[in-house]
Amino acid sequence: MKRILAVLLLLAAFVPSVASAASRDICGPAAPGFARCYAKVDSRASLRANGYSPADLRSAYRLPGTGGASETIAIVDAGDAPTAEADLAVYRQTYGLPPCTTANGCFRKVNQRGQTAPLPPRRGGWQVEIALDLDLASAACSECRILLVEGDDASFEALGTSVDTAVKLGATIVSNSYGAPESRRSAELAGHYRHPGVAIVASSGDGGFATPNFPAVYSSVIAVGGTSLSKADNARGWTESVWQGASSGCSAWVAKPAWQKDPNCPGRTVADVAAVADPATGPAVYETAILRGWAAIGGTSASAPFIAGVIALAGHHGQYPDASRLYSGKLNDVVGGNNAQFEECGGDYLCTGVPGYDGPTGNGTPDGLAAF
Secondary structure (H helix, E strand, C coil), rough: HHHHHHHHEEEEEEECCCEEEEEECCCCCCCCCCCEEEEEEEEECCCCCCCCCCCHHHHHHCCCCCCCCEEEEEEEECCCCCHHHHHHHHHHHCCCCCCCCCCCCCCCEEEECCCCCCCCCCCCCCCHHHHHHHHHHHHCCCCCEEEEEEEECCEEHHHHHHHHHHHHCCEEEECCCCEEEECCHHHHHHHHHCCCCCEEECCCCCCCCCCCCCCCCCCCCCEEEEEEEEEEECCCCCEEEECCCCCEEEEEEEEEECCCCCCCCCCCEEECCCEEECCCCEEEECCCCCCCEEEEEEEEEHHHCCCCCCHHHHCHHHCCCCHHHCCCCCEEEECCCCCCCCCCCHHCCCCEECCCEEECCCCCCCCCCCCC
8 A cells, every 4th residue: 555655646746737727726836935825717618607606505515504603714815805895795795695894893804913904915816815715704604704814925924924813813713725735844834723722724725636735734724625516416416526636645744643544644644524626616706806706716725715614604613623523423425536647546545536535525525514
């Protein structure tokens, strides 16, 4: 098994991602020490405006339409989105969700120091990332308060400081839709993503099976993978398979947590849980500065804030010092598909949707709130 893992990792390092042929990144590549946001748009259909609605997502994952009023979801991103609150208002009004504004105390936007001014400069595609995060958190938990913390830039120092600030300001769940491949330096930043009593959620990434990304790889973080979600003529009414772009991997730097029992990875395995991420089957998002309106956007940038909203709905944020809670509950088991960067990947669970735990989707996707 160790030899199989070594071969898979070697091939993943040298073969381009097949997912890149069908989708493009909203944010460009990141310099060393900086994070890239994981929002993606389906390049085959350009900017489609017919993505899934909150009602679709609640149906797919059997979620209640109410709950979470005592919870605060923090969204951490880089740079300012001047239209964030106004765009969120359109999204929520369109889908019949209650208003979430500064005036009614539901929405708050601050810089990485927790101040309402000065806000940082805009950071290109991150404005779309912010809209995606706000919309998907709202889709899962429309009654939750939302705290948007904008880092000065996309450096891990700024983003990590923003996470700390979110916790200081009362966030109960913090969603992070960005990352970079783990390295020796990852350990230096781990403390920003370890806050007992607060659930820290992060996207697994959009590079397929490869070196795992941080912050998702930290054992204190709930790593969220991605699926392709489609309506189906079955008892559930929906079907899911592994989204080919969803990142998974075996950590070379983070030790195996006691609650992970998978056999072929001696370190931390990513991911823990998953939700829709395929931009070809993505959720609807409203953003005016760059998208100029509606588009279907995906990436594990969509699945992370959505799972943050599910955790908020369930109301057990204090029970997530890590992802162990998600290793004993009932989830939708995602079987089928793989995120390999070559044709077969030997069917190994680290890169294939198999019964039970697998790398791309973890233990599965929400099946109501029982597992959360």
